[in-house]
Amino acid sequence: MGALLSAELLRRLEQLQLLAQRRAKSTLKGERRSRARGHSVEFADYRTYAPGDDLRYLDWNLYARLDRLFVKLYEEERELPVRIFLDASESMNFGQPPKFDFARQVAAAIGYVALCGFDRVSVVPFPDLAEIPTPTGNPTAANPGTQHPGLDSETRAQQAAARAALRSVRGKKSAVQFFEHLSLLRAAGPANLNQALRRGALEARQPGLAVVLSDLLDPGGYEAGLKALVGRGFQVDVVQILAPEELDPTTYGDLRLVDSETGAVQEVTFGRFRLKAYHNTVQQFLGRIRQFCAAHRICFFTARSDTDLEELLLKRLRAAEVWA
Amino acid sequence: MGLSLLAPEALAFAAAIPVVILFYLLKRKRQVKLVSSTLLWERFLAETQASKPFQRLRHNWLLVLQLLLVLAVVLALSRPWVPGPGKASKLRIVILDASASMQATDVKPSRFEQARAEALRLVGSLGDVDQMVVLQAGAHTEVKQSATSDKTALRRALAGCAPADAPTRLTEALKLAETLIQNRAEAEIHLFSDGAVPDLSEFENKNLPLVYHCVGRGGRNAGLVALEVRPHPDDPTQRAVFAAVANGSTNPEPVQVELLFEGRLLESRPVTLPATNTLPMVFMAPQDQDGVFTVRLRLEDDLAADNQASIVSLLPQPVKVLLVSRGNRFLEKALKAPGYVQLTVAPALADAAEGFDLVVLDDVYPAVWPAPNLLAIHLAPTNWFASVGTVTGPVIVDWKTTHSLLRFVNFDNVQIAEALKVPTPDWAVPLVESPDTPLVLAGQRQRQRIIWIGFDLLQSTWPLRLSFPIFIANAVEWLNPAASAAAGRMVRAGEPFRWVWAQPVSSAELIGPDGRARPVSCAPGSSELVIGDTARQGIYRLKAGTNEVTFCVNLLDSAESRIDPQPELPLGKYARVTATTMSRAGLELWPGIAAAALGLLLLEWWFYHRRTV
Secondary structure (H helix, E strand, C coil), X not given: CCCCCCHHHHHHHHCCCECCCCCECCCCEEEEEEEEEEEEEEEEEEEECCCCCCHHHECHHHHHHHCCCEEEEEEEEECCCEEEEEECCHHHHCCCCCHHHHHHHHHHHHHHHHHHCCCCEEEEEXXXXXXXXXXXXXXXXXXXXXXXXCCCHHHHHHHHHHHHHCCCECCHXXXXXXXXXXXXXXXXXXXXXXXXXXXXXXXXXXCCEEEEEECCCCCCCCHHHHHHHHHHCCXXXXXXXXXXXXXXXXXXXXXXXXXXXXXXXXXXXXXXXXXXXXXXXXXXXXXXXXXXXXXXXXXXXXXXXXXXXXXXXXXXXXXXXXXC | CCCEECCHHHHHXXXXXHHHHHHXXXXXXXXXXXXXXXXXXXXXXXXXXXXXXXXXXXXXXXXXXXXXXXXXXXXXXCCEEECCCCCCCCEEEXXXXXCHHHHCCCCCCCHHHHHHHHHHHHHHCCCCCCEEEEEEECCCEEEEEEEECCHHHHHHHHHCCCCCCCCCCHHHHHHHHHHHCCCCCCXXXXXXXXXXXXXXXXXXXXXXXXXXXXXXXXXXXXXXXXXXXXXXXXXXXXXXXEEEEEECCCCCEEEEEEEEECCEEEEEEEEEECCCEEEEEEEEEECCCCEEEEEEEECCCCCCCCCEEEEEECCXXXXXXXXXXXXXXXXXXXXXXXXXXXXXXECCCCCCCCCCXXXXXXXXXXXXXXXXEEEEECCCCXXXXXXXXXXXXXXXXXXXXXXXXXXXXXXXXXXXXXXXXXXXXCCXXXXXXXXXXXXXXXXXXXXXXXXXXXXXXXXXXXXXXXXXXXXXXXXXXXXXXXXXXXXXXEEECCCCEEEECCCCCCCEEEECCCCCEEXXXXXXXXXXXXXXXXXXXXXXXXXXXXXXXXXXXXXXXXXXXXXXXXXXXXXXXXXXXXXXXXXXXXXXXXXXXXXXXXXXXXXXXXXXXXXXX
């Protein structure tokens, strides 16, 4: 598992438990408290006996005292479905180290913590394979920069298998496979964050914890998708991953910038003197996201792809009570 | 205050402005860079974004700066100017003082060079319709350039000016300038001088538009202002060389005064010149041949031209005097008194007396008019006077003591019984006058020096007075052609030298102080030569065949030796012109605009650099 997370980190992650602020709504049994009444050791309430009730749950002490029949109700413990929305678009390949690597590590850590807590983990990489072009497709001859790398058929099949395997993972014993499949994922193609999140929100049978790992650099925005998740009842955590060079550009001069995903061209004259203005732009961008997330009770983190993983996982996420 | 252009054709360069704009319309080549997303870059949309070869013009500071730069350069090339504080005149007369004192080196390289530079600046500020005249005022006024607007010609004319060792004749130049500006409404006379000029009182009431540019700072100078050589009265082998050295500075000046004869050092005398004063000096020197005495000051001062002066000294020759008289012992004795006179007495004159240096006609009418210089006593019926009468007992009321003939001569106690009454002819000056008639006249008539005494000596008490032999001695000296010839061999710088050969000459050459020989043009069949090229002080030798004559050109001008610049130029008693520091009219603006263009260029470079690096 050293490929994604170190053994030491895994050992420390095992001690953590994801905190859900809402009662689990899953129909499947788990270790999370839910509003449902069922079988557990946690007493919940009494109910008047009705014929047909299991006599095992009659409170005999109460019957002796009141001469009436009551049935003891227990809290049902359900699982917490954890959906990890992993941005696997072309733009995540940028950065040193690449943003996608960092995102996978975070996904692995969150997934591992969830698996340890007997929660169901599903990883939703987006864009879909169908949206990723083939290498020969859509080349713009005039501008080599706009040509998407795409995926060949062999990789495509591998990706399909890995994605299918990550659809639903449960149990600590599945962690090894979970990590393997996660490391097989590749980032390619243009993403539509809103569409992916909305679809994810609709597809989920029960709402749970949604973790969005993305750079949020989508021309279409992120608001609609996140709103859809929140509206579906998800508890949403957003970890925005940005490359260092996105925060501090190092290329100056008369530039023709090519968007890796859309192929859009932007001509820019950039110099050191405009660095401050760029920083302001980035801060405004982040500020808008932060404001949006605060308004929708979404936990929001920004991380550079060269951030120390342990610092993020064990300190910042813990401090934000993502887990404890 | 209007802006005018000296070179409006340069505005054609404004055609560069569309070219600059075209460059901005064209697409720029850019470095292609793949980025994860252009989302964050939207604010940094380049000013010149385009996907076609031509693009819409955007607001771009770089373009604005470049347009400003082009405009500034075009404007500088078109040479705009505004009238400066001075009035823009249509005609300017530049008078460049080329006198000796302008060679002073108290300002580097010299006053003349500074004046020339200032005049050239004035040329530079000349408007395209203004005209300028360049006059060089040395010993003579030379029109170096007549009225023109051609700046090249004016600059060439100024470059051709050179200072001489001559004193200034500013009057002549101002008179010329005055005639040039007559009937010109807008005219200015710009005088570039140090103010060492003679009296200009005749311009007192002319109200000349004179702008005086004073050059020079003032320095130390000592110079020779007088030089003369005389035979020693007692020892005919000795010569007395008289020199006067003026010190213009306010400090006593130690100086070594050297006397040379034909380049040979005879005596060197250390003296200290009193401050702002003149020190007369007399050297005694033996002389065994004709030659040139040179007095030289050994010191380093700001004006070198007046540190040396030369004088030709000829060995005294016996003066052959013919006295035509019916008998006058007083006169005879007085004529014999100077030791160098060979006196011949004759009762009448029948020929032109060619062999004599001078003839004395004592109340005798000659049959043939004598050719030599003449002392005529009581000689009335000549063609010298328009009318002749007599006056009885004339009283002497005035005599000219300043004339060399009346040196040490006194008429205090002289009575005259009867004298001829004549009007003063135009060729003579009256030396002794009574209320009715001049009694003694002296002058030159057709190169013949004449002294006329209008009364019979024996009918007066003059022969009994001490002044009589002195006067006769003075007269012999004055009339002696050799003496006048020697005196004529020294001219002031800039003045013409005139020489009469014994026979007509066909060609002659002049060897100047610089040692170079120049041919001198001679009028055919004429024995007279006039040499005007005496701008340099020093010893000149004139050669014609085997004949040779030496003459000296000296400055000997106390006004020129006083080199302190005069901030005020007095025009007579009341009017004066103050040295001006007025900035020149027609201020050209192109240097400032060019500097601004340079600044814009730097700004543009900085701006571009700042954007891209």
